[in-house]
Amino acid sequence: MSNNDRGSWSSRFGFVVAAAGSAIGLGNIWKFPYITYENDGGAFVLVYLLCIVAIGIPIMTAEMLIGRKTQKNAVGAFKELGGNKWKIVGGLGVVTGFVLLSYYSVIAGWTLEYFFKSVSGSFNGLSEQEVGNQFGTFVTNPFKQVFWHGLFMSLTVFVIMGGVAKGIERVTKILMPVLLGIFVILLIQSLQTGGAGKALTFLFRPNFSELTFDSVLEAVGHSFFTLSLGMGTIITYGSYMRKGDSLPKSALIVSGLDTCIAMVACMVIYPIIFSFDLVPTKSAGILFTTLPVIFVKMPGGTFFAPLFFALVAFAALTSTISLLEVVVSYFVDEFKWERKKATAGTGFLIFMLGILSALSNGAHQGLSNLNIIGKTSTVGFFNTFDYLVSNWMLPIGGLLIAVFVGWILQSSVKEEEFHDGEQTFFKYNHWNFLLRFVSPVAVAIIIIAVIFGREFQ
Numbered sequence: 225m226s227n228n229d230r231g232s233w234s235s236r237f238g239f240v241v242a243a244a245g246s247a248i249g250l251g252n253i254w255k256f257p258y259i260t261y262e263n264d265g266g267a268f269v270l271v272y273l274l275c276i277v278a279i280g281i282p283i284m285t286a287e288m289l290i291g292r293k294t295q296k297n298a299v300g301a302f303k304e305l306g307g308n309k310w311k312i313v314g315g316l317g318v319v320t321g322f323v324l325l326s327y328y329s330v331i332a333g334w335t336l337e338y339f340f341k342s343v344s345g346s347f348n349g350l351s352e353q354e355v356g357n358q359f360g361t362f363v364t365n366p367f368k369q370v371f372w373h374g375l376f377m378s379l380t381v382f383v384i385m386g387g388v389a390k391g392i393e394r395v396t397k398i399l400m401p402v403l404l405g406i407f408v409i410l411l412i413q414s415l416q417t418g419g420a421g422k423a424l425t426f427l428f429r430p431n432f433s434e435l436t437f438d439s440v441l442e443a444v445g446h447s448f449f450t451l452s453l454g455m456g457t458i459i460t461y462g463s464y465m466r467k468g469d470s471l472p473k474s475a476l477i478v479s480g481l482d483t484c485i486a487m488v489a490c491m492v493i494y495p496i497i498f499s500f501d502l503v504p505t506k507s508a509g510i511l512f513t514t515l516p517v518i519f520v521k522m523p524g525g526t527f528f529a530p531l532f533f534a535l536v537a538f539a540a541l542t543s544t545i546s547l548l549e550v551v552v553s554y555f556v557d558e559f560k561w562e563r564k565k566a567t568a569g570t571g572f573l574i575f576m577l578g579i580l581s582a583l584s585n586g587a588h589q590g591l592s593n594l595n596i597i598g599k600t601s602t603v604g605f606f607n608t609f610d611y612l613v614s615n616w617m618l619p620i621g622g623l624l625i626a627v628f629v630g631w632i633l634q635s636s637v638k639e640e641e642f643h644d645g646e647q648t649f650f651k652y653n654h655w656n657f658l659l660r661f662v663s664p665v666a667v668a669i670i671i672i673a674v675i676f677g678r679e680f681q
């Protein structure tokens with residue numbers, strides 16, 4: 225199959241928009257605000273920013289480089305550059321994408337339910353307790369869980385069937401600007417609540433006495449998750465890039481946008497919470513339990529609530545398509561499957577696997593025991609999958625990618641590929657240094673810490 229049959233972005237802008245769409249997702253809007261809240265802001269944010277610069281940007285550039293160089297899916301790319309031994313890293317990526325998407329789509333489905341709930345005004349007049357109970361009832365309703373998960377997977381399949389330029393690129397080019405627009409409206413609204421000062425202080429005043437080893441580790445892990453690194457997503461998207469597109473510039477723009485959105489998400493959510501003097505008890509539930517209460521009390525809330533949940537759903541969709549594309553491109557490239565068949569087949573299997581996660585909250589008694597982030601005590605598929613992916617598969621994948629591109633891939637190949645396209649202040653030597661010495665060491669520390677039983681997710 226020639227490269228033309230597998231598709232490519234129709235423009236330079238196409239890659240950046242699609243990759244930003246992949247990176248910006250539930251990780252930014254749902255996860256980042258609550259883990260920052262749990263880790264007391266300031267110092268955690270600073271460490272997170274350092275991780276983006278020292279680990280995230282170098283590994284993102286490495287993934288883009290091997291994708292664009294080989295114009296192949298994650299497995300094919302490793303096979304071409306590193307032979308059969310390294311092919312396993314690509315294979316690990318495909319498996320990770322399969323598992324990650326299966327549970328990510330469950331939470332993504334919640335945003336649809338909450339969109340419709342807020343449109344129909346079903347939070348009106350409810351107390352915080354009642355909204356919490358409603359959430360508890362919702363996550364333990366097996367029919368609804370499977371239904372919204374299935375619907376979200378169907379939307380994802382629908383976009384991926386359209387192909388690279390006509391599916392992924394076209395949809396993200398529409399959704400991303402809408403998303404930014406909605407964010408601006410919400411930010412303006414939220415800044416008027418009067419809690420902005422408190423929120424800024426919380427985010428940017430570092431208090432190092434609060435910083436624990438575990439929060440450092442959590443920041444490292446999250447930098448992978450939020451930038452879609454460690455499983456070949458950026459390799460796959462990079463493979464649809466054209467020669468001559470700038471690698472360092474694209475990596476800087478995508479990570480810059482992703483980081484800005486994570487910060488803006490906090491600046492939308494925190495001022496509202498602070499100004500209503502609400503202390504979220506279960507911080508993982510901020511998005512689904514606290515915000516609806518606030519929207520009801522807030523002037524214009526009936527308008528902003530659906531807008532907000534639509535925004536989260538859009539952000540999630542541009543991420544789920546990037547996860548499915550990793551799996552689909554593997555079958556299309558390596559087994560010459562037809563794209564539509566590959567998409568329908570793998571999408572259905574991922575849906576089936578996700579049912580396990582969709583039903584796994586049913587065992588808990590409502591909100592009080594609900595633990596949706598894979599903390600320590602609860603078992604169940606959802607938690608187990610997230611634990612395996614976030615603590616093991618992504619960091620191991622990222623480490624292997626850094627080692628491969630940093631140490632194994634010939635310097636001449638890397639240098640030539642890096643220099644093909646516009647250059648920036650982020651030079652080849654900076655990148656190569658970070659990729660060889662900083663990123664792998666930092667990631668190895670997480671893995672060792674996990675092996676020695678430090679809980680950080």
Ligand code: TRP
Pocket residue numbers: 246247248249250251252448449450451452453454455457543544546547618
């Ligand atoms: N980055 C996305 C988010 O923040 C999730 C995501 C999409 C992802 N593709 C990925 C995470 C690949 C890890 C690897 O929500």
